[in-house]
Each structure stands twice: as C-alpha cells, then as structure tokens.
Amino acid sequence: MTAPTVAEGVANEMKKEHTMMQPPAAAVAPPPLRDASTITYGRMVESRGRAEAEYQSGAVAKQRLHKSVALAMRERSEVDLKSNTEAYAYQAESGFMDAAQNPLSTFSIDVDTASYANVRRFLNQGRRPPVDAVRIEELVNYFPYHYAAPAASDRDADGASPLAVAMEVASAPWAPEHRLVRIGLKGREVTMAARPAANLVFLLDVSGSMNQPNKLPLVKESMRLLIGKLRPEDRVAIVTYAGNSGLALPSTAVRQAAEILAAIAELSPGGSTNGAMGIHLAYDVAKANFISGGINRVILCTDGDFNVGVTSQGELTRLIGEKAKSGVFLTVLGFGMGNYKDSMLEQLADKGNGAYGYIDTKREAEKMLVEQVNGTLVTIAKDVKIQVEFNPAKVAGYRLIGYENRRLAKEDFNNDAVDAGEIGAGHTVTALYEIVSAGTQVPVAGAVDELKYQRVQPGTARGAPESASGELLTVKIRYKEPAGEQSLKREYPLNDAGLGFAAASSDYKLAAAVAGFGMILRDSPFKGTTTLADVTAWAQAGLGDDAGGYRSEFVRLVKQAETIQP
Structure with missing residues (x-):
C-alpha cells in the first residue's frame, strides 16, 4: 500500500475531526428567546432559505451554508450575553477637512479583514454589532476587487514594482452632490511554485x-x-x-x-x-x-x-x-x-x-x-503609506472614510522610521474619500476664522501653477521591499470626468455599498438618509463577477440586518 499524499492525509484527519465535532441533534434545536433582539428560529430558517436560493448558483455549497447556520445557532445558545466581556477599541469618526487649510491627508494602508467576519457573526446571531466593532475600511477591504496587477511599465529603478494603483471618481450615492474617490492598490501576484520556502x-x-x-x-x-x-x-x-x-x-x-x-x-x-x-x-x-x-x-x-x-x-x-x-x-x-x-x-x-x-x-x-x-x-511590500494632496481649486473639503486608527501626521509620510501596513501577494487595498467640490460649503463641525496673514490679495496668483491644471488630487505612495529599510515613492494624479454613480464600475459600486452599510451600523452622521434598502440596491448593482460568492453573501447580510432592531 502506498503512503498517502499530504493532501490525502489532511483530508483523512479532517474527516476524523469533523465526526468528533458533530453535535447531538439537540445542539441545533431552536435556541430559547432571550430578548427582543434575539432572532427567532423561524426567521433563521427563512434567512437560510433565502441564502440557499442565492447560493445555488454554485458560489457556496449548500452543505457549507448548513454548517454556518448551525454553528451560528449553537453559538447563540451557548453564550450568556450578560457575561459578555468582548472588548473593542473606541473609534471617533473623522469629519470633513478644509482642503485649503489642510491639503494633505496621510495614512497607513490596512489589509485587515477581521471586522467584516466579526460583523457577520453578530448578524448571523440576530444582533447588531457594537459600534466600535465596525471598522469601515476592514469591511471594504474584505472583498477582492478586479484591480489590474502591476504591469511591465510599473517599474522602479531596481526592477518591477510590487504595487499597481487604480483610481476612480463618481458621485457619492448617499450624497449625490458630493464626489466619491476610490483609491485601490493591487499587490503583485506570486504563484505557489514561485513563492519562497x-x-x-x-x-x-x-x-x-x-x-x-x-x-x-x-x-x-x-x-x-x-x-x-x-x-x-x-x-x-x-x-x-x-x-x-x-x-x-x-x-x-x-x-x-x-x-x-x-x-x-x-x-x-x-x-x-x-x-x-x-x-x-x-x-x-x-x-x-x-x-x-x-x-x-x-x-x-x-x-x-x-x-x-x-x-x-x-x-x-x-x-x-x-x-x-x-x-x-x-x-x-x-x-x-x-x-x-x-x-x-x-x-x-x-x-x-x-x-x-x-x-x-x-x-x-x-x-x-x-x-x-x-x-x-507572502509579504510583497511593507510600511506602505498613502498621502493624498487635494487641489483647492477643485476641492473645498474632504473626508477619509474609515482608517481612524491608521492616520499619520503629514511629516510621517517621508519618515522611514514610522511604521505602516504590509500588503501580501495579490491582495487589494481600497480607500474612499468623500469630496466636496470647490465653491460648495464644507459641512465642518467647527469652522475656524479666516486667516489674517495667509489671505490672498486681489490680483495676485493663488497657489502653484499646477492648481490650474484641472487635477482633482495627487496620490503619493511610499513602500519598502520586505527586507528593505529605505522607502520608494510613486505619484499618480487624478482628474474628475464628472461621472455619475450609475456609470461607475461594479467594484466602485460594491465598495460604496459596503461603506454605506458600515455608516449605518455605526449610525454615522454622514450617512444622511441612506437606508439598508439603498445599500442592497447599490450592492446588487455591484455584484459583477462574484467569484467565491462573497458579494452575494454581503447582499444577504444587509437583508438580514433589515430584520434586526438597531
């Protein structure tokens, strides 16, 4: 008899463990109702039925779905909410910044996705997540986006770049008078055969x-x-x-x-x-x-x-x-x-x-x-930082959505001693900025007085010549090679062609929908009149090529959230 392969050995061990993990029939019985926020068993079954219909296309097998629902039900019955000691760090949501007074926005990238899966766990239990469990950037970055990988032209002096940048701007669906800029990074792909030991x-x-x-x-x-x-x-x-x-x-x-x-x-x-x-x-x-x-x-x-x-x-x-x-x-x-x-x-x-x-x-x-x-x-770049410079001739104000605990001082961008995030092979990172166009009132919480000594006198030039170029903003990226200590910098300008939300890509629509969902869960003052039904419509418009079924699952979760009292 030949020895089993690694894959066969793993499969055999998983079968054994699966058998050991199977709960008795009573373990998946309907959990007792504890309070008004508890989802009923009937609603759980109804949600399961909707999910099965959505996933029969083959994205997620029904057997996996059954296990996920059963696990959520077991978890719900096992945890006494009164003794819950879960801990989440406080996050203060950032508001709009005046582009003339604060033209630079600097932050570290974040490829974490924990918040999305944790939010899903709460919703599958029939509960809204705690506000501080919702980190919008992690919700947005949970999804793979169809950004182009670095091309042969994306080269640094010492060889191929590990990163490619994709940008898109259209109207913000929750505030059509505002613009929404999507900045995307794509890490270089590494095949299994080519990756290091x-x-x-x-x-x-x-x-x-x-x-x-x-x-x-x-x-x-x-x-x-x-x-x-x-x-x-x-x-x-x-x-x-x-x-x-x-x-x-x-x-x-x-x-x-x-x-x-x-x-x-x-x-x-x-x-x-x-x-x-x-x-x-x-x-x-x-x-x-x-x-x-x-x-x-x-x-x-x-x-x-x-x-x-x-x-x-x-x-x-x-x-x-x-x-x-x-x-x-x-x-x-x-x-x-x-x-x-x-x-x-x-x-x-x-x-x-x-x-x-x-x-x-x-x-x-x-x-x-x-x-x-x-x-x-596989880490393909470390200490990755983004700095966006806004053109005050085009932008009156802006706000970065999420990344509250990733903000950096503007001086940190060029300081290689300041730590930042890492990006793995093939990973995508997305950041969203909501922009108020020049000539429009910026909704700031506490405006400062007009500056006395910085005031531009009539008849004098305002700003650098580039301010009249028509560029909306410039994105600057810094990163280090995984074993390097000196960063490299690249720059990318962006112009606004005036697209509406309907004309945007499916990736853009999905990212906007996920951000809108996060704002609702956090009860953000910037969500406006956005409803979960709006989020569902935006997400369905952004389904696109839904490899893995993750986008369809998101639609299901939004619908699940509609059945839960805040």
Whole structure:
C-alpha cells in the first residue's frame, strides 16, 4: 500500500475531526428567546432559505451554508450575553477637512479583514454589532476587487514594482452632490511554485477559554487546511500556550505531514492564558529556523483573552513590536465569542508587521488559508503609506472614510522610521474619500476664522501653477521591499470626468455599498438618509463577477440586518 499524499492525509484527519465535532441533534434545536433582539428560529430558517436560493448558483455549497447556520445557532445558545466581556477599541469618526487649510491627508494602508467576519457573526446571531466593532475600511477591504496587477511599465529603478494603483471618481450615492474617490492598490501576484520556502510557527492558544466548538476545534481544522496548501519543503512548528508555553512540535518539513497532523490532533484545551510566554517561544523557534529570503512567519490563533503573566495591551504590543525587528512577520487569527478581545488582537497585528483576520466558520478559514494563502503568507511590500494632496481649486473639503486608527501626521509620510501596513501577494487595498467640490460649503463641525496673514490679495496668483491644471488630487505612495529599510515613492494624479454613480464600475459600486452599510451600523452622521434598502440596491448593482460568492453573501447580510432592531 502506498503512503498517502499530504493532501490525502489532511483530508483523512479532517474527516476524523469533523465526526468528533458533530453535535447531538439537540445542539441545533431552536435556541430559547432571550430578548427582543434575539432572532427567532423561524426567521433563521427563512434567512437560510433565502441564502440557499442565492447560493445555488454554485458560489457556496449548500452543505457549507448548513454548517454556518448551525454553528451560528449553537453559538447563540451557548453564550450568556450578560457575561459578555468582548472588548473593542473606541473609534471617533473623522469629519470633513478644509482642503485649503489642510491639503494633505496621510495614512497607513490596512489589509485587515477581521471586522467584516466579526460583523457577520453578530448578524448571523440576530444582533447588531457594537459600534466600535465596525471598522469601515476592514469591511471594504474584505472583498477582492478586479484591480489590474502591476504591469511591465510599473517599474522602479531596481526592477518591477510590487504595487499597481487604480483610481476612480463618481458621485457619492448617499450624497449625490458630493464626489466619491476610490483609491485601490493591487499587490503583485506570486504563484505557489514561485513563492519562497516557508518557515511557519503556529502559536496556538490551548487555554480553557478555547474549549468551545468555534474555538480550538475550528483552530485545528483551519491549521489542517493550511497544511494542505503548503509545499513538501516548507516547515511548520507548533507552539502552544495556556498557563505555560510549550513546543508541541519542533520545526518539521511538510513532507512529514502525518507528524504535523498528529500533533494538531492531540491538542486539547485547559488552564489559564499566558500569551507572553508563548510569544517569546514562538519567535525564538522562528528565528532558530530562519530562512534567508524566505517566508518567516508566526501565525497566532486565539480569542485574545490573555489573563496571566503579561496581560496589559500596552506591554504585549511593545513585546510584539520588539519581536517584529527580527524579520519574522505575524498573522493574527481571532476565534470565538463572549470573551473575544478584538482591541488586543488588532494592535498585536499592527505592531507585528502583520495582518488580522477573524475566523467564524470553516468557509472563512478556506478563504484566508486556501484561496488567498499566498496573500496571507507572502509579504510583497511593507510600511506602505498613502498621502493624498487635494487641489483647492477643485476641492473645498474632504473626508477619509474609515482608517481612524491608521492616520499619520503629514511629516510621517517621508519618515522611514514610522511604521505602516504590509500588503501580501495579490491582495487589494481600497480607500474612499468623500469630496466636496470647490465653491460648495464644507459641512465642518467647527469652522475656524479666516486667516489674517495667509489671505490672498486681489490680483495676485493663488497657489502653484499646477492648481490650474484641472487635477482633482495627487496620490503619493511610499513602500519598502520586505527586507528593505529605505522607502520608494510613486505619484499618480487624478482628474474628475464628472461621472455619475450609475456609470461607475461594479467594484466602485460594491465598495460604496459596503461603506454605506458600515455608516449605518455605526449610525454615522454622514450617512444622511441612506437606508439598508439603498445599500442592497447599490450592492446588487455591484455584484459583477462574484467569484467565491462573497458579494452575494454581503447582499444577504444587509437583508438580514433589515430584520434586526438597531
């Protein structure tokens, strides 16, 4: 008998775990009604029926949908909302800026997608998410967009650029008198055969708080999915932590998949959560097996509830920031509910040169660790910053939608010592600006007096000659190569052809719909009279080529939100 392949071994182990994870029939019975915000079982079944009809096109198998609905129902019945200790960082939404007084807007990119999956989890439970759980940029960036990859002409002095830029401007659907600018980045694609060898360390939380079906069992299933996408020469180590940390598996070549899968299968929860000890050990193991020119990454899987040892967010983020200097990148994957610490995990990813995702279902694990595995593992540019200069002759005011905790001082753009976000192979990043055209009153909360010494005298030239060029704005990008310390800069001007929303691309319409949805969930003062029905219409107009069914799922979630009281 021949030995099973890596893929066959993974499949066999997943079948075993799936059998073990199956709940008794009573576990998927209708949950008891707790309060007015609780979705009824009948409504859940009705939602499931609508979703099945939408997904029968083949985007998402009905079997996966059944599992997602059943899991959401089990979660709803298992969590006592009165003891909920989930934590989200406060975000103050930014308003409009006067373009004449503040012509520069600077921020770090963000490829995190955790907020979208977490919002989906709340909606599938029949509840609106907390306001601070909604980060609009992460909702928008959850979706793959059809941006062109870097072309041969997109070259720097030392070779092909890792990034391509796409821009589009049309009317804002929630405020047609305003313009909405979409700035998109696309990372260079890397094939599985061409990507560097990988040195991965799975840092897995096996504390007692992970003893729920949507925590450690889902972590184990997710890691098996990832093993199935790695090459035989890639290496994996497993570090676990609870009250103490331990090396469950030394660095092992994936060609020995049976050993890796056996180590994963043996994991069981118990004890308190000493995350700092696990972090130290995981980075030590990664550095001991460092591959020069390769992928060196720690993958942290946890609910974020660190409760012994170093527990403060400040100390843990400083620890991760120090570890990031070693050249080892970080991926943070959040799991579970009830005690979930989103604020902690987002900051760890930010300081660790990494990205942050939330895995609520096996389907989400497949998206991150199978379909987008190269983007998850391969960093093609780091410390990516965007600075937009607005032309006051065309723009009276502007506001960046989302990115509240990614804003930078204008001086930070040219300062290579200032940390910023990373982008993975094939990843897309989108930023949206709402613009008030010149000659229109800017809706600012507290206007300042007209400047005395900066006032332009009659008959004198106003601004640089470029202000009369007709350009709406210029986008400047800075980034470093993954192993580099000196940034490169590129610039892209944008003109406004006056397009209406109906004439915009499907990608543009979807991004606008998702931003509108986020504004409604956050009860933003900038949403105007926008309704969820409006968002549904915009999203349906933006379905386009819906590979993976993610856009159709978004439409379903918006309709689900309509049935839930705010």
